[in-house]
Every structure is written in structure tokens, then in C-alpha cells.
Amino acid sequence: MEATQLQYVTELRTVLTRLIKKLRKESATGQQLSLTERSTLVLLQQNTALQPTELAAMEKITNQSMSQILAHLLELGYINRSVSETDKRKAIITLSEQGEEVLKQVRSERDKWLAQAIEATCTRHEQEMLKQIIVPLEKIIEFE
Template sequence: MTDHLEAPDASETAAVATDLRVVVARLRRRMRETGDAGDFTPSQSAVLARLDSGGPATVTSLAKAEGVRPQSMGSTVASLQEAGYITGMPHPTDGRQTLLTLTDRFRGELHAHRAAKEDWLFRTIRSALTPEEQRELATGVALLKRIAAA
């Protein structure tokens, strides 16, 4: 005998989707309040995150990864360079291109801000949730990773 749980109906799934959207937005706001690295536009944040995780990149590769025109990405990159968050160096094999990277100063700031956010999350999880709820949250995070990768 096998236990089979019935899949939720469409209205239940829609309600979960709505709740998830609202909760993620609220959590993002709380994270911005904690250890905020600056007032960045979503495009700027995406470029900074991509350069931090993926290493040096060209304007063209950043534009392609973000699904925008190179001209738009050039504008985003220029503002980040002017502010001292990223710097450019000649591409080693293509002299027509520039490789962009985070400045050392900003990389340190970015990592410190991330650490502050993770510390807030750690303390909040430990104080607000029971051990069993913490285990449930870990399972939920694994499911959210699957949704994000889909």
C-alpha cells in the first residue's frame, strides 16, 4: 500500500504563488535594510553580482547574460565605473574589448554587506524558529533553489 498525496488544485497552487511572491518581496526589503551595499538599480545590482560570482566580463557578455542591448549595458557599466565600483582592463586576446571587474575596495564592501545580511538571517532563523521549523526551512530552501533553476 502506497501513500499518494493528491496534487493541490490550481487555486491552491495560485494562492501559494501569490504568498511566495509577497513573502520574497518582504524578505528582500528586510535584507536591503540590513547591511545594504548602496542604492543600486536592479541592473547595477545584477552587474555587480555577476562580476562578483563570475569574474571579469566584457560589456557584451554582461549584456547578453542580462538580456539587454550592449548600449544599455554600457550606460550601466559607465555609472558603476564612475562611482569606483568597477574598473576595466584590456582584454588579453581582443584589444577592442575591455574586461570589467569589481574594484578591490568595493569587493570588500560587498562581502561585508553580504556577511551582515547572512548574520541577520542566521540570528533571526535561530531566534524565531524552533529546531524543527529550521529543518523545514532547509527543505523549503532546497525547493526554492529548484524553482529558481527551472
């Protein structure tokens, strides 16, 4: 890869990273939870029900760390814990209604900020360019 191409790639990575960090800060609701706690809630939303060991593996953290995260989320009322029907020794974790609402609130706050930022800083032409870049970015995300 030539130097000018590498510079472009570096600039793209940097700007995307900064945007993600900025979006994380633009949700007062989301800031009350750690990144791993928010990620755990999203995993539960996507998978309906998981065991603590499955969540720990998906988050690439220890079972003990996941236990602490789940205890905090349970205390906040964002998750439900029940006993497995097939194996009474195993716990099943699901997202509670309150947890679902928190995720919706976080996304709403971030979307609202992003919409305001785009409207305030980008011309109509630039807004159209942003719409056009979504498909190529999705292709990059899917690349293995």
C-alpha cells in the same frame, strides 16, 4: 490546478518576494548601489572578465545604459577596465578588490540580519523546518 493549490502557490510567491525585498533593504552597503549595479558586480564575480556588451546582454539592458553603470562602478573603484589582448578596440571589465569586498559586505549584512530575524522570531522547530525547505526550493529554482 485546484483553487486551494493555487492559493498556496500565490502565498508562497508573495512571501518569497517580500523576503527578497526585505533582504535587499537590510544592507546599508547594498543600498548605495542600484539593483543592476549590484547584479553587474555579481556577474563579474561569477565570470571573472566580461566585455561591456556581454554584461549588457546578460542584464538585458542597452549598451548605453551599461556604459553608465560601468562608469559609476569604475568611479567607485569597484571594477577595473582594461584593453583586450586580442582586440585592442574592446574593453575587458573585471571586479576590483574593492568590488569583491563590497559584495562580501553586502552578503554579510544580509546574512547577519536574516540570522537575527530567524533567531528572534522562529522556534527551534521552525528553524529546523527552514533548514528542511532549502532542498525543495533549490529543486524549484532548477526547474525549466
